[in-house]
Amino acid sequence: MNTSTSLIMEQRCQIQSFATTVAVEFKAFQYPLVGTVSAELPSEPGAVRRDTAGNATLLHYGPGVFLAPLPNEALLHRLQTLETAGLGAVFDVCGQWHQFRLTGALSTRLLSSGIDIEHCVPRRDCAAVHLFDSPALLLLQSTGFDVWVPASYATAFSATLVRLRERLINA
Amino acid sequence: MTLRRALSTRRGHRVTSQSVSFQFDGREYTAQAGDTVASALLAHGVRLFGRSVKYRRPRGVFAAGPEEPNALLTVGTQPCVIPNVSAPQLAITPQLITRSQNRWPSLRVDLHALLQAGSGFLGAGFYYKTFMWPSWRTYETMIRHLAGLGEAPGAADIAPPHVEYVSCDVLVGGAGAAGLAAALAAARAGARVVVCEREPQAGGELEFETATIDEQSATEWVSSALAELARAGARVLYHTAIVGGSDGLVIAHAEPGGGAKDNTVYRIRPQKFVMAMGAVERGIAFVDNDRPGVMLLGAAERYLARYGVAVGKELVLFGNHDRLYASAQRLHAAGMRIRAIIDTRGDVSAVTIGLRARLTGMGVECLGGHAVAEVHGAHGVRRICVVDLQAPGTKIFIECDALLVSGGWTPMLQAALHDGGQREFAAQAGGFVANAQPEWRTAVGACAGTFELSVLLTESFRAAAQLSQSVGAMGVVGRAPVGRGDTAPQLQAFWRSACTRAQEKRQFVDLQNDVTVADLRLALSEGFVDIEHIKRYTTLGIGTEQGRTGGLLGAAIVAELKGEPLSRVGVSRTRPPYQPMTLSSLAGLNQGDALRVTRRTPLHAWNQANGAVFEPAEYWLRTRYYRANGTDAFTAGIQEATQVRAHGGILDGSTLGKIEIAGADAAAFLDRLYLTKASTMKVGRSKYMVNLREDGMVLDDGIVLRLAPNRFLATTGSGHAEHMLSHFEHYRALEWSHRQVAITNLTEAWAVIVVAGPESRAALIRVLGEAWHARLSGLTHMDFSVSRWNGQTLRVLRASFSGELAFELHCQHGIAVPLWEALVAAGLQPYGLEALDILRVEKGYLVSSEMNGEATPQDLGMDGLVNLGNECVGRAMLGRPAFAEPQRPRLVGLRACDGKSVIQGGAQITLTTTDTHALGHVSSSVYSPALGQWIALAFVARDRAAPGTVLVARDPLRGTDVDVVVTSPVHVDSSSERMKA
């Protein structure tokens, strides 16, 4: 289950924080991807599959490493099938990642304080990076970015986001 | 305090009629909005801005930019001051307070200057030769008080900078004529362009140079160029100087208005970098050339054009090139009175003769083949002494109050000399220009030694077009801007006027550091012949202006003194940052609360609310002890440990590393990475396992659980989790990339609560409820059971790191706090790391102090595990002869012989109290409440490690020696009855 706490609501930059993130990871045994795995999952580096509502369902963020946030039954079943076929392993990573959502015109500038955002992300839809001293997964959205950080970093990360946002808005 | 008001409103590019005020040395002055402190004070006729660093000579403004060597002010009041801020770059903001530096009691009357009767005392390197007897310390306080420039702040009041990472195709450094031409070419080609300009406006010398470009005036052309760049989406950053970088990264620093406020550090990665940072005007050395009122010619032009400030009433110009005349015409046209132009060149072209004639016609005396030999007027130029270079005996005295000097322009090579960039001597430029550069960088314009407008516009346009093409921007660029400005300078090198040997002490080369010609001569005579050595010995070229005005001048004079060509002498290398930055700017975002990242467990908030005292451990905040249990860590630790053994306790163990390994080959993979086999484990069981490094040393230990036939959970030491994950990932990639095994890190996903002590099982049964009763009662040592509690998954492992009956609860975040609180309510007291350490040392359990990378498994008493013979990483290296030597230390326990002395961690183990040969050392030591005395784990040479051996634990740092006796490392409950209850 995901519960969202809006940290800041402001036109130019909103930051939302999602407390507990249900998620699953699939790790393919072989890379480059072969056979069914390559056919069924987004195989390009940094590729993201989205559902009809535009939500990301699969993020290919490492070689043969996929994050499935909030997977539905059908996706879980597909991944289990791949596991049974000996092509990879499914891991329940509920609680491992904490999700932030940045929207608004200032969100790019905010992230640019810590990483060359133009370089990392537009060439791909998701990227594994190191941001504000925390491991992070970046996902490009139409209105901004999703950022996943390991749960233990979430408090420090959120404090940094809020502080930077304050300074940028008042600059 | 009376307000000093200006006499009339000035007109200049950057000043408006709006009034502002500020303080300088306790007086308040008016100024116009847009003024800098320098322009405002000059407008008020202020001539003294500070005193020089060594000789405390009165000094005034010399330049109009970061090359200012003299007018460095302290901004603010203690404890929050910023020293050494260049007055020409300091914008006037409300309530601005500034002070001159390096003078006492006042700028006008400085006591230390009066005391320096003979300034020869403080020549170059004086501190290596004087103030030695009886020792340096005698003089140190006095020297430190006198030395340096400005005062350090007593407190930090500077907000962290903004930081921005920027990517672009073409970076252009400088928005002068060459920079704008280059930016236009790149933008038209379709490249993404970023331009960095250190001034608040674009244009560079076009600000005052009489020029037409593409049939527009210079100012109009600059405006239309900027408009075109804006339309093309190029970014122009003002107040932003390139300050350094390396390996393809360029760092730029934006400091709007000086004084380290609202500044931004840009980290730029361009595909191509066009360096168009121009050239800096330099002076000429003559006697007393440092007097207030001696100023760079271009600076005077800038003060006039930008701020409407006349730097003097009777001006004399002195230099060695044709631009003297163009400048003179501009100054004259603006109503300034020019008394004379002193031109060192005797043999000149027809063009020059014509220029001179025109100015003579305006009433300006033009003296060719002459040079200024000396300046008179300690607190400001009164008159100058001019000599005929052909007839050195003749002296002419000219009264004036400002002497504007120009000895030529030195290309700004700071960025071009980085990353393997080379320079070469260019005679026509009179100095050094950029030579071979890494393929992604090129120098254009004055920076490359091209001073003529018409030429540099074309050159930089074409260079940028080519660079843009090479990164794939193939748009049509059209033709280069066509322009005409001042005629070619026709410079003839002239570095210093002739003078006597004694007078060389007053011919200043580097104004900021008080380096004179005499100092250069002294350095050479003492054997410092390389320009880099001369720099360090004389301090030529250090400080805020990094030799901009004095570096090449000094090198040329060294060349003269050595009798060598300037091309061979060279110039010293400047160091980044090329303009001063505060430490706060350099630190970027990592300061204050964000100095280092902190990681928190799911139980952190509860711990914080309940008196936990935290200790940082590998970025985690871990509970060391709880305040309620003692006044300090030592007392609280003992209380908590006692409580665990007597009744029970709970520990937040969430930082424990957890790695899940899955796949048909997972078991075989773990067999390879652990000293003993994982494949023999049954599902539902766990095992204590040890990892070796490839050289055989113990790397880590932990419990491995078999969750399913093809799924394991490996736990690692808390501080080691990421390292062990990398270790696993390395071998998976190196040897197992075609097998069926995958790894993932689940350290954050599971909270871990350790429940330990004789009452632990009973309390756990009460809390978890009937559903768990049977499971818990039947759970044997190293078994685990998975089920649910309050709707979420819970895994209970029976294992112990305290030697007590204990359980490790792995649960998801949602139930972590409720479960913890329920256990507290059931009577279990939380304990922290301090107590954990006591409990584990009592049982001889290991942490990184023992598994320190120098201990083999046999050293740690794991012979039994080794003898099982599993072929794992590191095994092959265990058989090395040195590991069997009798003196090799192995793990033992120690107790104080007298039953009460403190055993110090790190103490060296010897045979006697006078022995200095160490047999080993103490790795962990604690006060054991169970035994009522200090106990330790230590490494001791095998041939001295028999239990009962009496040795000495020597602590040379604290000067204590304690007699100790060797025991088993398991101090308490050696048969482990409590744990297996």
Next chain:
Amino acid sequence: MMRLTCPFCGARELHEFQFHKTAPEPGANPFAAVYERVNRTDISQEYWQHLHGCRAWLYVSRNPSTGEVYQVHLLGTQS
């Protein structure tokens, strides 16, 4: 050599990567594999991890004198 190109993530700043060790000669005995290397100035073959990115392990061959990177591929594969 301020950037390395991770085969998965693309070109990234050097501080995202962690050097592990130089690769042992193929067929070296265990002692040589741990301790002995031929120290060449023209080529160095190394194991790195993209620690602050996708965490992939990499094989890198580069020129230690000039910093030029010849090859980067995922360790255990050819890509």
